[in-house]
Amino acid sequence: MEIKKIPNLSVDCVVFGYDTDTKSLNVLLIKRYLESKKEDEILVDDYVLTGYHVFENETLDESASRVLKELTGLTNIYKKQFKAFGNPDRLKNPKDLIWIKNENFNLRTITIAYYFLLKTEDVSIKNNVYKPKWFSINKLPELGFDHQQIILEAYEDLKIKCLQDPIIFELLPDKFTINDVQDAYQSILGIEIDNRNFRRKLINKKYIVSLDEKQVGVSKKPAQLYMFSKDVYDKMFQKNYLISI
Amino acid sequence: MEIKKIPNLSVDCVVFGYDTDTKSLNVLLIKRYLESKKEDEILVDDYVLTGYHVFENETLDESASRVLKELTGLTNIYKKQFKAFGNPDRLKNPKDLIWIKNENFNLRTITIAYYFLLKTEDVSIKNNVYKPKWFSINKLPELGFDHQQIILEAYEDLKIKCLQDPIIFELLPDKFTINDVQDAYQSILGIEIDNRNFRRKLINKKYIVSLDEKQVGVSKKPAQLYMFSKDVYDKMFQKNYLISI
DNA sequence: ACAAAAGTGTTATCAGTACACCCATGC
DNA sequence: GCATGGGTGTACTGATAACACTTTTGT
Numbered sequence: 001m002e003i004k005k006i007p008n009l010s011v012d013c014v015v016f017g018y019d020t021d022t023k024s025l026n027v028l029l030i031k032r033y034l035e036s037k038k039e040d041e042i043l044v045d046d047y048v049l050t051g052y053h054v055f056e057n058e059t060l061d062e063s064a065s066r067v068l069k070e071l072t073g074l075t076n077i078y079k080k081q082f083k084a085f086g087n088p089d090r091l092k093n094p095k096d097l098i099w100i101k102n103e104n105f106n107l108r109t110i111t112i113a114y115y116f117l118l119k120t121e122d123v124s125i126k127n128n129v130y131k132p133k134w135f136s137i138n139k140l141p142e143l144g145f146d147h148q149q150i151i152l153e154a155y156e157d158l159k160i161k162c163l164q165d166p167i168i169f170e171l172l173p174d175k176f177t178i179n180d181v182q183d184a185y186q187s188i189l190g191i192e193i194d195n196r197n198f199r200r201k202l203i204n205k206k207y208i209v210s211l212d213e214k215q216v217g218v219s220k221k222p223a224q225l226y227m228f229s230k231d232v233y234d235k236m237f238q239k240n241y242l243i244s245i
Numbered sequence: 246m247e248i249k250k251i252p253n254l255s256v257d258c259v260v261f262g263y264d265t266d267t268k269s270l271n272v273l274l275i276k277r278y279l280e281s282k283k284e285d286e287i288l289v290d291d292y293v294l295t296g297y298h299v300f301e302n303e304t305l306d307e308s309a310s311r312v313l314k315e316l317t318g319l320t321n322i323y324k325k326q327f328k329a330f331g332n333p334d335r336l337k338n339p340k341d342l343i344w345i346k347n348e349n350f351n352l353r354t355i356t357i358a359y360y361f362l363l364k365t366e367d368v369s370i371k372n373n374v375y376k377p378k379w380f381s382i383n384k385l386p387e388l389g390f391d392h393q394q395i396i397l398e399a400y401e402d403l404k405i406k407c408l409q410d411p412i413i414f415e416l417l418p419d420k421f422t423i424n425d426v427q428d429a430y431q432s433i434l435g436i437e438i439d440n441r442n443f444r445r446k447l448i449n450k451k452y453i454v455s456l457d458e459k460q461v462g463v464s465k466k467p468a469q470l471y472m473f474s475k476d477v478y479d480k481m482f483q484k485n486y487l488i489s490i
Numbered sequence: 491a492c493a494a495a496a497g498t499g500t501t502a503t504c505a506g507t508a509c510a511c512c513c514a515t516g517c
Numbered sequence: 518g519c520a521t522g523g524g525t526g527t528a529c530t531g532a533t534a535a536c537a538c539t540t541t542t543g544t
Contacts, residue, residue, distance in 0.1 A: 006253065006353065008253070009355055056353055059332045060330075060331040083326065084326065084329045088301065088302055108301055110299075112329045112355075162488075163488050164489055164490070166490045177523085178523090179522085179523075185488065194509085195524085196510095196525070199524075199525085200526095201505090219515095219516060220523080221521075221522060222514090222515070222523090223522080240489075243408055243446075244408060245408075245411045439533095439534070439536085440497085442535085444496095444497075444498085463543085464494085465496080465544095466494075466495055466496050466540080466543075467496090467542070467543090468495080468497090469497090487506085
C-alpha cells in the first residue's frame with residue numbers, strides 16, 4: 001500500500017546550522033533550477049527550503065523530522081514548529097507557477113514551518129543528491145515561494161527563544177569554550193557582549209560543567225573546554241515570573 | 246459564486262476573556278450536544294472551541310478573525326496564531342466520530358489554532374445563537390476533539406507572552422487600577438505578587454499614565470485610575486538582549 | 491466608628507554594566 | 518621572544534525582594 005500525500009498540506013524546514021569556525025549562523029537551502037526546453041532560457045534559478053507534503057498517516061512533527069532526515073540523514077535534532085503559512089497567494093509568483101506546473105502541488109497549500117538547530121559540520125553536503133548549500137542568514141540568495149519570509153520569521157523566533165532557553169548548545173559541539181558560546185550569541189543576535197561579564201555569568205551556572213580538558217590543535221593558547229549538562233539544568237530549572245514589560 | 250471551504254483545514258479559536266470583577270481568566274466555549282433519535286440516549290454532550298474551515302480565498306489570520314466575529318461580533322481584537330494541530334487521530338475519539346457523521350468534516354483535518362484576548366464583559370452571550378459559555382481556565386468542562394490540549398497549550402503560550410509583552414492590557418478595561426493589573430497577572434500566572442513592589446514598578450513606567458479620575462460606585466475607598474499608552478510604549482521600547490538561561 | 495481596600499518607605503541583596511591589563515601557549 | 522587569543526577583578530548602578538502599618542473613603 002502506498003503512503004498518501006495530503007495535496008494541500010506541507011511542512012517546510014528552516015535548517016539552521018552554526019559554524020563555530022567562521023562564527024556564522026547558516027541556513028541550508030536547495031537549488032531550484034529549470035530552463036525551457038526550446039530556447040535554453042533560464043526559467044527558474046533560485047533556492048528554496050527543504051519541505052514536503054505531509055502524509056496521511058503521520059503527525060506534523062513526524063513529517064518535519066522525516067523531511068530533515070531525508071535531506072541530512074540526521075535524527076533527534078532540536079526542532080520547533082513555529083508558524084503556519086497559508087496565504088492564498090503564497091505560491092503564486094510567476095516563477096513559482098512555472099515551477100509548480102512540473103510538480104504535483106495544490107495551489108492553495110498550507111505549510112507548517114519548523115526550524116531545526118544543528119552544527120553546520122554535521123551535514124554532509126558533498127555527494128548529497130539534493131545538492132544543498134549553506135547560506136549565512138545575513139546573505140540569503142534569491143528565494144522561491146514565500147521562503148524568505150519563512151526564514152526571517154524563523155530567525156526572529158530563534159532570537160527570542162535563545163534568550164530564554166538553553167538552545168544555544170544545540171548549535172555548538174558537545175565540548176566548547178566560553179568564547180564559543182559568546183560568539184554564537186553575538187552572531188545570532190547581532191550584538192557585542194562584554195567578555196568578562198559573559199564569562200562570569202556562564203561559569204557561575206551549575207549546568208556549565210568545566211571539563212579536565214583543553215582545546216587541542218589550536219595555534220595559540222588552548223582554551224578551557226566546558227559542556228552543558230541538560231540534567232543539571234532541568235533539575236535546577238524553575239520558572240521565574242519576572243514581568244519585563 | 247459560493248465561497249469554497251477547504252475541507253481538511255480549519256482554524257480554532259481559544260477566546261480568553263478576563264473578568265476584572267471575579268479576577269478570573271475565562272475561555273469561551275460552545276456546547277456540543279446530540280441525542281439519538283430513537284432511544285433518547287445522549288450521544289454527545291460536551292464543549293468545543295469555536296472554529297471553522299478556512300475558505301479558499303482568505304488568509305489564515307482572516308479566517309480566525311472571521312470566526313471570532315461570527316461568534317462575538319467583535320473585530321480588532323488581539324490575536325495570536327500559536328500552533329498548528331494535525332495529529333492523524335485528533336478527531337477520532339468515538340464521540341467525535343459520531344459528531345462528525347453529521348458534519349462535513351475531513352477526518353484528517355489540520356487546525357491552525359489562535360488565541361484572542363478580550364474582556365469577558367465585551368461578549369454578549371445572551372441571545373447568542375451559538376449559546377457560548379465562559380469557563381474558568383481552572384475549571385474546564387469536558388471537551389471534544391483535542392480542544393483541551395489546544396486550550397492548555399494556548400494558556401502556556403499566554404503565560405510566557407504576558408511576561409514579555411504588554412498584552413495584559415488587552416484583558417483589562419481602558420481605565421484600570423494598579424491592583425487590577427496585579428490581580429490579572431496573579432490570576433493568569435497563578436502566583437502572588439507583593440503589592441508595594443508591583444505598584445512601584447508599574448507607576449514608574451512612563452506608559453502607565455495616571456488619569457485625573459478615580460473609581461466611582463465602589464463601596465470602599467476609590468482607587469486611582471490609570472491607562473496604558475501604547476504610543477509611549479512603542480516609542481520607548483527597545484529590545485533588551487538579556488540572556489536568561 | 492468601623493470595615494475594607496488603597497496606598498506608602500526602607501533596607502538588603504543580587505545582577506548587570508563598564509572598564510584595561512596580564513598570562514599562557516604555540517610558533 | 519613575540520604574537521595571539523585566553524583569562525582575570527573591581528567599583529558602580531539599578532532592580533528586585535522582603536517586610537507592616539497608615540490613610541482614605543463609604544456606609
